[in-house]
Each structure stands twice: as structure tokens, then as C-alpha cells.
Amino acid sequence: MPNLDENLVRETIRAYITHELIRDPDYDLTDDEGIITGGLMDSFALADFAVFVEQEFGVYIPDPDLTVEKMDTLNQMVARVMQG
Amino acid sequence: MMLSLTARAEYETLLDAAALREARPDAAAIIFVATDAEPVVVTGAAFQARTQAYAAGLQRAGVTAGDLVIIAHIQNLESIYAFWGALQMGAIPSMFPTLTEKLDPDVYMRNMNALVRRSHVRLIFTSDAFAPVMARTADCPVVGSSELAGLAEDAGVEGFRPHAPHPDDIAFLQHSSGTTGLQKGVALSHRAVLNQLASYARAIELRPDDVIVSWLPLYHDMGLIAGFIQPLVQGIPLVLMSPFDWVRHPALLLRAIHAYQGTLTWLPNFAYNHLARRVRQQDMADIRLDSMRMFINCSEPVRDDSHQLFLHRFADAGVREDMLAVSYAMAENTFAVTQTPSGRPPRRDVVSRRALAEDRIARPVKEDEAATVLVSCGPTIPNTQAKVVDEGGRDLPERRVGEIAIRSDCMLTGYYQRPDLNPFTPDGWYLTGDMGYLADGEVYIVGRKKDLIIHAGKNIYPQDIEAIVNEVAGVHPGRAVAFGAPDEREGTELIVVIAEVDTDAPDQRKAIAKAIRQAVARKSDITVGYVTLVGPKWLIKTSSGKIARAANREKWLRERASRIA
Structure with missing residues (x-):
């Protein structure tokens, strides 16, 4: 498992979410806002996120961890990726 | 023995057709799979016992024959028992999307109450989590999971008083979503549903060894009929999962096909993209899809590029072009209007983009002309007719784009408790609101009349x-x-x-x-x-x-x- 830089992971995921999932690059996505519960993206996006994380960071997040409760904020996503 | 066109006359209602399942009491009727739990297998005998207990439970809750029961629950076995239980005691069940954490309960209940008052809902069944929230503002009794399970247990199978419906009684309602959709409950009779199932069995060449795998929500016609009523009546196994679970974990469907040797599944077009793009490489290790007969694309416009994407992604797992199929369906016809035949890929019609847009004619493309590829929805199923009409209701010839009109023996009785709305033209056609054309006996859809x-x-x-x-x-x-x-x-x-x-x-x-x-x-x-x-x-x-x-x-x-x- 390569060492991942947390800030890089955070900004990579933030850019991915605003560009690919919210489709609004100007959106100011904060670290702790509810992305799915706040209606910014639907739960389909969790599966998209899983593919992105596998390709980008080589991290496989098992299905039971891909839930709205566990992956609703940027902080939660970053923390999960950093676990490897 | 199955409900076929040949055997259709032997059954009058959905309840006596259930004998088909009862003939195999020990066979799996439903296998419920989930990401975070072991599969639950419900045999035909267990299904019968559970649904009769739920029927008795509903009766104890004050529901009587002819009452409308709304099931606004998560997709699980309880909601299925409640639906079938209501059917067995002669009530009219209708599946609804559940309230969620994300939704504003006040807005949800405002819509629900409009329906409760207009359609005289007798009872709403929901999860324990949302029952108190809904009960606060509901204009009718709300019963949660535990309460109904308790009533069912107290009553038991022996408490069940069967009901013998007339073939023309309303079996259940289908509603489409939103405030607009809630105003029109599509009321379907036992006769119409059985006619649809018999015709559709012919159209897909349904076999006793078929296995249906479905993630579709049961509040939608495709999920309710193809992915619920059909397997339960026909006595073939249904491998079911929750749509919430599937959208987050799309590989769940493919694992279920592999594990249970699935043969049939129905998918809206977006699902082909979702599966092709969002099932991870690691999730596909050891997954085989060779058992499949048909992946049936249904309920939104079919895109050829989605089929190609899907085929390309899963060819290695055993998906072949001849497994791709298409159906054009709507709740007003119970479900399917058309179906492409099994064993060959759907026809692709390559037409002139300009002629289609400007002249409203689907003319095969000439050389050096910009083309649009349309995927055929296939011929109509037996006993359903389709034609294409212009704005004035006059029939249009082949390849001319107009509104699709249908006539069949499996159409809605009417919109529930809306005598002011007549769905039919004087000669019995239903205008679908979909724009399309006919070519070589097959139906092609190009768009919609209204801004849906x-x-x-x-x-x-x-x-x-x-x-x-x-x-x-x-x-x-x-x-x-x-x-x-x-x-x-x-x-x-x-x-x-x-x-x-x-x-x-x-x-x-x-x-x-x-x-x-x-x-x-x-x-x-x-x-x-x-x-x-x-x-x-x-x-x-x-x-x-x-x-x-x-x-x-x-x-x-x-x-x-x-x-x-």
C-alpha cells in the first residue's frame, strides 16, 4: 500500500465530487457537509466513488462500508481512504 | 404447469392462480439477498402461511374487503407479506416509496394525505422508524412493522378468513410518483393482471426453470409486475434485493445471478450504464452470467450505446448480444405492451436524423447523412394492439412519427375513484403520450408528447x-x-x-x-x-x-x- 498524503487525497476527492458528481466546479464543498443527505448527489454516486477510489488510490472499499451513514461527508470519505 | 395463454381459462383471479405456487410448497418462492445479511429463503408453503397471517393481521387492524391499503415501507419481506396478505383478504394494496431520512416528512405527508382523502385510504403500513412520524399527521391509521407482525402473530393462519374476489374486482393500484402522479391511481382488475401475465409468458417464452433476479422497486410497474407478481403467480423463484442496497452496491445483482443461476432480469436503461461503469474489477472475479436468457431493457428510452457499453464490459463474464432484450411497458397496460423475442438481439433502426426531426419520418439513412440509431421495442405482446395516430387521432402509416395508442385485454379498469377521468377514446384505445412509429411490425419510441x-x-x-x-x-x-x-x-x-x-x-x-x-x-x-x-x-x-x-x-x-x- 503506497503512503497517501491526506491533503492530496482530500483535494483530489473534493475536485472529483464537484466536477463529476455535483457537476458544478464552482461549488464550495466543505469538509463536513452532508453530500448525499444534503441532496447534492444521489446514492448512485457512492458506487461511482468506490470505482474512483480504487482507480485513483488503489484502495478497495468493501460494500458494507459504502453506505450513506459512513460516506456522507468529505471527512468520512478521506478517513476511509486513508485506512487503505 | 404455468399460467400460459393456453391455460388462462383455468384461472379466474390472482388468488386461484396462486395454486401454481402451492403445487411446489418446498421450492423457494423468494430469496431475499442483501449486502449486510445472509440470504433469506422463503418457500412456497412459508409464503402462504406468512401472507395468510398478515391477511388476518390486517383484518384485526380493521381492514375489510375493498379497502385501500398503502404500503409505504422499505423493500423487504414484510412489505411483500402485507401486500399479498391484503390481496388475499380482498383489500386493495398499493406500494409506495417510503419516507426517508433525507425527505421532509411534512411534504411527504401532505402528498400522502391528499391521496388518503381523495382515495379513502383505510390504512398505511410502514416501518417502525417512520410510523410515529407519519401517524402524527396522517388522516388515517398508520401501522408499523412490529404492530402488524404482532397482529399477524396473534391472529395466526387460523384467524385468516379468505375472500373470493370477482375477476373484475380491482386487485391493486399502481401510482406514479410526485404530486401529479398521486392524483391518478391506476386500478387493475384480477382479469387484466392474469391476461397480462399469460400474454407476457408467451412473449418471453417463460419456462418453469426460469429464475428471476430483481432489484427493482415494487412501487414501479416493472418491479411490481415483472419482479414480484409474475414470479409469485407463475411459481418460479424470485431473487429479490432492495433498490437502496443495489444502487450503492451494483455488483449485488450480478452476484445474485451467479449464485442462483438467474435467467431473467428487468433493468431501466440507466442500470446498464451503472453496472458497466460502477462494478469494480475486483467484484467481477469468478462471477459468471452465462445462465442468463434475457436482460430486458424497460421503462425509459433505450440507448444503443448503453447496450454496447454493457456488452463490452460483461462479455468476458458470459453476456452475449442475444441476451439483450427490450420491452415497452406502462402501468395502464398492467405492464408490457411490447417485447423483443428471446434469442436474438433487438433490431437497430438507423434513420436520417434530419427526416426524423423535421419531417417526423423514420426514413432509413442514406449515405453521407447524419444518422440516429433507434432500438426496437419489439412487436406487441399477444392480445395487445398498438397503432400510431396524428394530433387529430387519425391512423398514421408505417415509419410516420405520431402518438402511440394501445388497446388490449389487460388495461386498467380506470383511475381509482376518479370517474371524472376517462382513460380511453370512444373506441377503446388508450393514448400513451409516447411518440413513436411502427416499422416491420415492431414499435419504436422516439420521445414524449408532454414534458415528462x-x-x-x-x-x-x-x-x-x-x-x-x-x-x-x-x-x-x-x-x-x-x-x-x-x-x-x-x-x-x-x-x-x-x-x-x-x-x-x-x-x-x-x-x-x-x-x-x-x-x-x-x-x-x-x-x-x-x-x-x-x-x-x-x-x-x-x-x-x-x-x-x-x-x-x-x-x-x-x-x-x-x-x-
């Missing part, structure tokens, strides 16, 4: 979204429009909202855009794909002063195309 959005297989009325956006602070009331824009990546229409605002301040505009997304999600469970804020006078109005959706859609698509270019 089909997002991920779900019908969405733009006026429902616009009403929400108009209430967002900062948006000029009455100066918002919603429409669908096709998206190649997702294989469906994404929802676009354009709203006129006065402010130029970037911070304020960002806050308004955010508020729009949140308001739509909280009040309708719909995720907006694009929010575009514009200045005053951007939106095009009709001569009568209404916002012109189609014209604004064209303008938005044009501006986006020029930005990308």
Missing part, C-alpha cells in the same frame, strides 16, 4: 420540481424551469433546473444554487443534475406568458454545447 422527465427509470413531472424551486428564497417566483437533458455517461436524463435571480454576487448565487438542490432533494427525493442561475429575462415565455420548457431546454443545450466547443 424520465430519470433513472422514474417518471418525474417538471411542474413538481418547478413548484419547489419557485419557493426558494432569491429565486424570482414563477421564473424557474425544470427539464431533462440526455446524458451519455449515465444513460438517462439528468434533471436541469434554470432559475432567474437578481443578484450578481457570487456568494449569494452559490447559496441560492445550494438551496435549490437541497430543497428539491428534501421535498421530492430527486437529485438535481445541473443548477443554472440566470439573470432576469433569460427564460423564454410562451405567447400566453407561461415558461416554455422545450424552448428553454433547447436554449440551455445550445449554450452548453457552445461552451464545450
Whole structure:
């Protein structure tokens, strides 16, 4: 498992979410806002996120961890990726 | 023994057709699979016992024959027992989307109560989590999971008093979503549902060794009929999962096909993209899909590129082109209107883009001409006819685009308790609102007559979204429009909202855009794909002063195309 830089992971995921999932690059996505519960993206996006994380960071997040409760904020996503 | 066209006369109602399942009491009727739990296998005998107990439980809760029962629960076995239980005691069940954490309960209940009052709902069945929330404002009794399970247990199978319906009694209702959809409950008789099942069995060459795998929501006609009523009546196994679970974990469907040797599944077009793009490589190790007979594309416009993407991605796992199939369906015909035959891929019609758009003719393409590929929906199923009519209701010849009209022996009786609405023309045709054409005996769909959005297989009325956006602070009331824009990546229409605002301040505009997304999600469970804020006078109005959706859609698509270019 390569060492991942947390800030890089955070900004990579933030850019991915605003560009690919919210489709609004100007959106100011904060670290702790509810992305799915706040209606910014639907739960389909969790599966998209899983593919992105596998390709980008080589991290496989098992299905039971891909839930709205566990992956609703940027902080939660970053923390999960950093676990490897 | 199955419910076929040949055997149709032997059955009068859905309840006596259940004998087909009872013939194999020890065989699996339903296998419920989930990401975080072991599969639950319900045998035919267990299903019968559970549903009779639920029927008795509903009777104890005060439900009598002819009462409307709304099941607004998560997709699980209890909601299925309650639906079938209601059917067995002669009540009229209707499946509904559940309240969720994300949705505003007040808005959800306002819609529900409008239905409760209009259609005289006797009882709402929901989860324990939402029962107290809903009971606070509901205009009828609300029963949670534990309460109904308790009543069912107390009553037991012996407490069940069977009901013998007439073939023309209403068996159940199908509702489409949103405030607009809730106003029209599609009422289906036992006779119509059995006619559909018999005809559809012929169309897909249903066999006793078929296995249906489905993630589809049961409040939708495709999920309710193809992925629930059909297998239960025909006595073939149903491998079922929750749509919530599947969208987050798309590989669940493929694992279920592999594990249970699935042969049939129904998918809206977006699901082909979702599966092809969002099942991870690691999830596909050891998964084989060779057992499949048909992946049936249904309930939103079929895109050839989605089929190709799917085929390319899963060819190694055993998916072949001849497994791809298409059905054109609607709740008003119980379910299927057409079906492509099994064993050959759907026809692709390559037509002139210009002739289609300008002359409304699907003319095969000439050399050096821009082309549009349309995928056939196949011929009509037995005992359903389709024709294409112009604005004046006159029949159109082959390859001329007009509105699709259908006539069959499996149509709705009417809209529930809406004698003011007559769904049929004087000679018994139902005008579908879909635009299309006929060619070589097959039906092709090219669009819709009205501004309906089909997002991920779900019908969405733009006026429902616009009403929400108009209430967002900062948006000029009455100066918002919603429409669908096709998206190649997702294989469906994404929802676009354009709203006129006065402010130029970037911070304020960002806050308004955010508020729009949140308001739509909280009040309708719909995720907006694009929010575009514009200045005053951007939106095009009709001569009568209404916002012109189609014209604004064209303008938005044009501006986006020029930005990308």
C-alpha cells in the first residue's frame, strides 16, 4: 500500500465530487457537509466513488462500508481512504 | 404447469392462480439477498402461511374487503407479506416509496394525505422508524412493522378468513410518483393482471426453470409486475434485493445471478450504464452470467450505446448480444405492451436524423447523412394492439412519427375513484403520450408528447420540481424551469433546473444554487443534475406568458454545447 498524503487525497476527492458528481466546479464543498443527505448527489454516486477510489488510490472499499451513514461527508470519505 | 395463454381459462383471479405456487410448497418462492445479511429463503408453503397471517393481521387492524391499503415501507419481506396478505383478504394494496431520512416528512405527508382523502385510504403500513412520524399527521391509521407482525402473530393462519374476489374486482393500484402522479391511481382488475401475465409468458417464452433476479422497486410497474407478481403467480423463484442496497452496491445483482443461476432480469436503461461503469474489477472475479436468457431493457428510452457499453464490459463474464432484450411497458397496460423475442438481439433502426426531426419520418439513412440509431421495442405482446395516430387521432402509416395508442385485454379498469377521468377514446384505445412509429411490425419510441422527465427509470413531472424551486428564497417566483437533458455517461436524463435571480454576487448565487438542490432533494427525493442561475429575462415565455420548457431546454443545450466547443 503506497503512503497517501491526506491533503492530496482530500483535494483530489473534493475536485472529483464537484466536477463529476455535483457537476458544478464552482461549488464550495466543505469538509463536513452532508453530500448525499444534503441532496447534492444521489446514492448512485457512492458506487461511482468506490470505482474512483480504487482507480485513483488503489484502495478497495468493501460494500458494507459504502453506505450513506459512513460516506456522507468529505471527512468520512478521506478517513476511509486513508485506512487503505 | 404455468399460467400460459393456453391455460388462462383455468384461472379466474390472482388468488386461484396462486395454486401454481402451492403445487411446489418446498421450492423457494423468494430469496431475499442483501449486502449486510445472509440470504433469506422463503418457500412456497412459508409464503402462504406468512401472507395468510398478515391477511388476518390486517383484518384485526380493521381492514375489510375493498379497502385501500398503502404500503409505504422499505423493500423487504414484510412489505411483500402485507401486500399479498391484503390481496388475499380482498383489500386493495398499493406500494409506495417510503419516507426517508433525507425527505421532509411534512411534504411527504401532505402528498400522502391528499391521496388518503381523495382515495379513502383505510390504512398505511410502514416501518417502525417512520410510523410515529407519519401517524402524527396522517388522516388515517398508520401501522408499523412490529404492530402488524404482532397482529399477524396473534391472529395466526387460523384467524385468516379468505375472500373470493370477482375477476373484475380491482386487485391493486399502481401510482406514479410526485404530486401529479398521486392524483391518478391506476386500478387493475384480477382479469387484466392474469391476461397480462399469460400474454407476457408467451412473449418471453417463460419456462418453469426460469429464475428471476430483481432489484427493482415494487412501487414501479416493472418491479411490481415483472419482479414480484409474475414470479409469485407463475411459481418460479424470485431473487429479490432492495433498490437502496443495489444502487450503492451494483455488483449485488450480478452476484445474485451467479449464485442462483438467474435467467431473467428487468433493468431501466440507466442500470446498464451503472453496472458497466460502477462494478469494480475486483467484484467481477469468478462471477459468471452465462445462465442468463434475457436482460430486458424497460421503462425509459433505450440507448444503443448503453447496450454496447454493457456488452463490452460483461462479455468476458458470459453476456452475449442475444441476451439483450427490450420491452415497452406502462402501468395502464398492467405492464408490457411490447417485447423483443428471446434469442436474438433487438433490431437497430438507423434513420436520417434530419427526416426524423423535421419531417417526423423514420426514413432509413442514406449515405453521407447524419444518422440516429433507434432500438426496437419489439412487436406487441399477444392480445395487445398498438397503432400510431396524428394530433387529430387519425391512423398514421408505417415509419410516420405520431402518438402511440394501445388497446388490449389487460388495461386498467380506470383511475381509482376518479370517474371524472376517462382513460380511453370512444373506441377503446388508450393514448400513451409516447411518440413513436411502427416499422416491420415492431414499435419504436422516439420521445414524449408532454414534458415528462424520465430519470433513472422514474417518471418525474417538471411542474413538481418547478413548484419547489419557485419557493426558494432569491429565486424570482414563477421564473424557474425544470427539464431533462440526455446524458451519455449515465444513460438517462439528468434533471436541469434554470432559475432567474437578481443578484450578481457570487456568494449569494452559490447559496441560492445550494438551496435549490437541497430543497428539491428534501421535498421530492430527486437529485438535481445541473443548477443554472440566470439573470432576469433569460427564460423564454410562451405567447400566453407561461415558461416554455422545450424552448428553454433547447436554449440551455445550445449554450452548453457552445461552451464545450
